[in-house]
Amino acid sequence: MIRPTEVEPRDGYRVWLRYSDGAAGEIDLYYLAGRGVFEAWNDPACFAKVRIAPSGGVAWGEDIELCPDALYMQLTGKSVEAAT
Numbered sequence: 001m002i003r004p005t006e007v008e009p010r011d012g013y014r015v016w017l018r019y020s021d022g023a024a025g026e027i028d029l030y031y032l033a034g035r036g037v038f039e040a041w042n043d044p045a046c047f048a049k050v051r052i053a054p055s056g057g058v059a060w061g062e063d064i065e066l067c068p069d070a071l072y073m074q075l076t077g078k079s080v081e082a083a084t
Helices: 036-042 068-076
Strands: 004-010 014-019 024-028 058-060 064-066
Touching: 004 068, 014 068, 024 068, 036 064, 064 068
Parallel strands: none
Antiparallel strands: 004 014, 014 024, 058 064
């Protein structure tokens, strides 16, 4: 199963991700910022605390977690199933 192995915060609500298949790059999450639970990102210190959750999702604290498969599709343009 393809999962994120590294994540780093970047300016402008972007994250850099590397996946277990070697795919890597930046994903722009600006379209989520300031909406609902993503209001927490208005504090730059919160956004900087991005991590890979035990479930494999990309997470900030306990309340925000993004699906690793959806992020993979956004990064590569292909589904996880197509990549395996």
